Amino acid sequence: MKEKILTTSTELFGRHGFPETSIQDIVSSNDLTKGTFYYYFKNKEDVLVQIHEQFIDLLLAGQREIMESGRTYREQLAGIVGMLIQNIRTNANSAMVFFREMRHLSEEKTKTILPKRHEFQRNIAHVLEEGMKAGEFRSDLRADMLSFGVLGIANWSYFWYDPDGDVSEEELTHIFMELIFKGIEGDHHDR
Secondary structure, three states, X not given: OHHHHHHHHHHHHHHHOOOOOOHHHHHHXXXXXXXXXXXXXXXXXHHHHHHHHHHHHHHHHHHHHHHOOOOOHHHHHHHHHHHHHHXXXXXXXXXXXXXXXXXXXXXXXXXXXXXXXXXXXXXXXXXXXXXXXXXXXXXXXXXXXXXXXXXXXXXXXXXXXXXXXXXXXXXXXXXXXXXXXXXXXXOOOOO
């Protein structure tokens, strides 16, 4: 039941926004009583926190798998960006809630989510740093700033990319990686 409430809440928050969705909307969509809701969640913010945690945990697990795959750093970076783009199809509402609704979390709750968000960004910076050391990427750029650029490119796609549109997930990933790689290619990369 808890997962059902989370799924419905994610859809409602994604479609209507967190402030515009009431607990009554959530329970009505699941044919539940408010008592059942409060058995699983303290309040609406608790639901939002759990949606955030599930989403970032899923991303971190996928990212770790890519980073531990033995691929080149170029392939790891492309894999992470590709994972984010593919995630739009499978978790679009979760992504929208994750990126758009965090501002509705209290400072205390935000502090529980931010470390994992920072970990995801730092992992990208690590891939970039190691790629610089290996000569796959230019070493005269700051990996931390590049990591934010990569995230900006990929994360903004959640707001406009339609995976059922004219451009496939693979094609969009390729376009993004061409843009990124042409800017950070190292001397040792085969051209």
